[in-house]
Amino acid sequence: MMSVYNELRLEQTLCDALIRVDNFEFYAHKLILCNCSSYFKALFTHWSTPDSRVYDIPNVSPDMMKIIIDFAYTNFAPVTQENVQELFIAADQFNVMGIIQACSDFLEEQLTPQNCIGIWWFTDAYYTPELKHKAFLFMLNRFEEVAASSEEFLQLSVQQLVKIIESDRLNVKKENTVFEAILHWISYATEERRQYISLLLSNVRLALTTAEYIIDSVSNNELVKASEECRPILLSALEAMLDLGTKRLLDSKIDNPLARSRLPTAILLAIGGYSGTSPTNGIEAYDVRADCWVDITSNEQGPRAYHSAVFLDGYVYCLGGFNNVERFRSMVRFDLAMYDWQEVTHMHSRRCYLSVTVMDGCIYAIGGYDGRDRLKTAERYQPTINQWTLIAPMNEQRSDASCTAQNGKVYICGGFNGSECLFTAECYTPETNQWTMIAPMGSNRSGVGVIAYAGHVFAVGGFNGTRRLDSVEAYNPDTNTWRDVPSMLNARSNFGIEVIDDRLFVVGGFNGHTTMPDVECYDVAADEWSFVRNIEVTRSALSCCVVYGLPNLSEYAAPHHSLQFSDEEEEGEMEL
Template sequence: MMSLPDTEEVVDLESGGDGYYRGDTIFGILAELRQAGKFCDAVIKVKNQSYPIHRNIMSACSPYFKSLFTSHAFSTEKREVSIPGLPADAARQMIDFAYTRTAKLTAENIEVLTAVADQFHVHGLLKLCCEYLHRNLTHANCLGILRFAQTINCKRLEKSALRFALKNFGKIYNTSNEFLQLPLDTLCSILSSDQLNVSCEEFVFDAVCRWVDYCPDFRKIHMRRLLATVRLGLLPALVFEGKVKGHRHVADNMEVKPLITDTEAFLAELDKSEEPDFDMSLPFARPRVPHEILFVIGGWSGGRPIKMVETYDTRADRWVVCKSEDATPRAYHGVIAIGCIIYVVGGFDASECFNNCRAFDTRTKVWSEVAPMNIKRSYVSVALLDGHIYAMGGFEGPPRNPSGVINSPRLRSAERFNPLTNQWTLIANMRERRSDASATSLNGEIYICGGFNGSECLCSAEVYNPATDQWTLVPPMSSRRSGVGVIAYNGAIYAVGGFDGVSRTSTAERYSPSDRTWSNLPEMYNARSNFGIEVIDDMLFVIGGFNGETTIYNVECFDTQAGEWYNATDMNLYKSALSACVVRDLPDVRDYVYKKGENSSQQQTTGVQTAVATSSARTATTNTSPVISTSAGTGTGMSRLFTPALTAIGPRNTSSVTGSDMRLTSPNVLASRSFSSSSSTSPLSRSASSSSAATQA
């Protein structure tokens, strides 16, 4: 029995569930005629219940009844049709649907009604039942609905239930009793799928063991087939040796020995390689497809803004240079993803600040212009709430006075964008002027923290209530932070890194809205400001930035459960003033993931060189050049590539090459070089450091 919520839904076929069906007058008249017994020419009898009907109405609703009533074997003089085994209530609902095109669906009747609709080919009713089941998919019932859909051969419901199960597998295998009841073939199909959403293959092995241990005497004989669904080549060597190889279902099982031997040889060869890579031809070493893609757009590199787009494949732990870049480079902007559309807001192109906004459709890979903001904003803070984009504060840029000092103040204003109407609307001003701040949304409100007010870096924070159109100050952070990264994560507000007026910081803190207090967190390995920040795979990622001496390409992530930071693979290009967002459930996700051969080092380099060439053409008078990484990552980054169960490691050397050095070198070579800070930050970034620096912007 499927576990469904105890609710009743009245749904109709013609309108898709809006409460009104088309041609309701006609259907209403037909229903009245049936209730009155007028013009009825047949009776459907179920058990001791009789239902007068019109043959033409039932024939129009169901090919089964059309065939029955038009068959030569069915006498026109015969009025009664007996259907044995059909529940009376289901028969009544089926007949009511034929006359009204509506049905009352509940957790109690959905299973029987779906089966009846399928048996008697009442396709409209079957469609409504499948849509009801789709809307009520949960971790507890999705596998049961999947098997039920397979039983009635409802491909659309089967597909949606399978997609739900694959996406939420991490929660399902550990808690669902339906998982333990899966047939072997269905289980192997799920576990071997490239779309199985697991951050570590260790979880797949745990799922195999849980299923086998439910009935070990009968199921352990299938261990060879089950173990083949685990991508053993992606496991950390310690996990493979300690957990898999020595497991009681594996250690003495001769049938799995060839797979264990092949994996040992693969991991040993991998350990010898200086730059290990995936072997896509080996099923046990091929990364699965991620359900979330992290996009990094634009930024500042080599003394100029860039238009480069990189995506991060969490399953392969690789960065991919995307070919679909915008026409105009920009830095110090904001990006927001709504569905599969990425909106790029404001920014700076080394000569002027923008109020224009761009939209990138990740499905069609087409850039387009959307309505501009009311005010130019670089160093803008953006957040998403209830389908609306909020743009807050920032810096309008020059004019300068005759002495060369910028007299344009930092902004207090804020505005909201409605994608449906393509319109920006000004909202209440913030309590403080702030640029180079960062914002996020939580519990129906917008939080903005830190920034620079034109004379000093800020530790203040405030929250916006859209219902009242009011800003309210909240307790300040423990440190001043300009160029900070702020994001909502596990019910709290995280403020990470930034510039405190003296130096870039590696500190982080967390705000709890319930008790209105800030608490300190472990420090990052790399101090940074003006970096990207996002949550993906339930981990908080910080990307690139400026460390006080140079732009960096280092990436690290924080696991709130472990309370530790971990290094991930570096980006392809050093950059700060970038912006990041996550796009989920892309239909063409494979276009943005790592593919050996297509995303080889040579092709990655080509993509980066294109970005560099475009940027160089735009600022030909600048002598500095972006610093490029063409390797898959440093040794520490690559350790995560084949070690999804991350291990905390020490800080990496973040120095880079001199601004005039255009050689494409690996990070290990870059570590021995230096890069002057003057070529890695924009004039505007220096303006946020202090009031004296602001005069040079």
């Protein structure tokens, strides 16, 4: 019908309105414009007589009016970098909600650390709560880049800067960054802004830094030394540090806002595995900012070990594995927003000791053990159609291997073929549906952890047929070569492995004598391993995945956060 109306408009047939803008004339049908815009509805029904035909419209360019009238007939507006701001203002003036939404979507896609503050300011003048919320969250999530590279950051008001740095959602790896950003902002207009140092410093979580940093860098800063109001803030931060050493971690952080960690942007889950001699259904969530594990076990699902878990489109998928009775071909998924489990289509084969990864919106399940044979077969799951499809088999049988996706290919390394632990590796190319052998690892590794990290494929730990390994090696796909990486602090096999916060984490596992609670991480920039907080339940044969982008992510984080959201955050919580 709309195409018919548009033909009539272009032919100037049955048109009952002539819109004039700066001597440009646009023929239209009143009914069509009323359907698109409450402005035109009011103009035709209340602000003019029924027999009026010609309407002179002020304060808009002919180009914008043409887009608005075209949109009324076609439901399409050509939004570009050059016209988006003017078009947004015109659409707001005429209350054309479809164009406002199109402009908001376009601006959201264009958000960068350099322009997000400007877009946030723009939404103050033109009320679009969803875009305002997303621009604010973008600012929080990319704060380090924003503070370092945005000229608009230096033009924030002190109230706006406080709104940003006081948020629990501010994403900073080190609280030092917040203090240094404050100094950068003050330096833009030092004499005018130095009076705000104590107000801003009170919103830095100083107790999350070190005593050395507070004494050497903060208290010795000229602005801080000149402010009497800063001294009690520094003392309170140092007292909070002492509390952390003598009281329980969470209790002490409740008491003092200077010691409360920020909310993470992602959560690491450790799912299932063997605890002692039996499988468990336990799930723990790691808050990387608080360095704390939280029990989120759901008893709707039974125990699984030697399974795999991956995160895709808001769901955690658990597939394959073993419960001491049967080997599974089933797959279930956990809806993290609704807290419920759903069973989805089963795999073609029973698979425990399987290898699983996600690539291009699909889940790949590879190899494993069906109770009789070590498998070469592989299959791919498409969530959009809830269907598994067999793909080409590997070159070798592999159970207890591990795989990852890197640059459009799936890499699988090591494993056990029924008679020996393997040092071979291969990769799968979806376009050709082919597996290709790549350079072998330096060590035989079964129960290995394989993960894409820092542009390489890392093979971590495992069992070489004689002992558990602490060694690590990294594969460069460009040169088809492996190189040694610093060894883990503990030897282990059958552990969880994931990358979060730009670090590679290994969780639990088996050391040859007992299951382990130990967790450690590797930082490629520092080229070293360090311990982090142990999981609460010791286990091996578990699986880890990282979840992000959830509207209720805070519910899986450490429970001590005082979630006092700003207006933008509260609106976003309701919308999401």
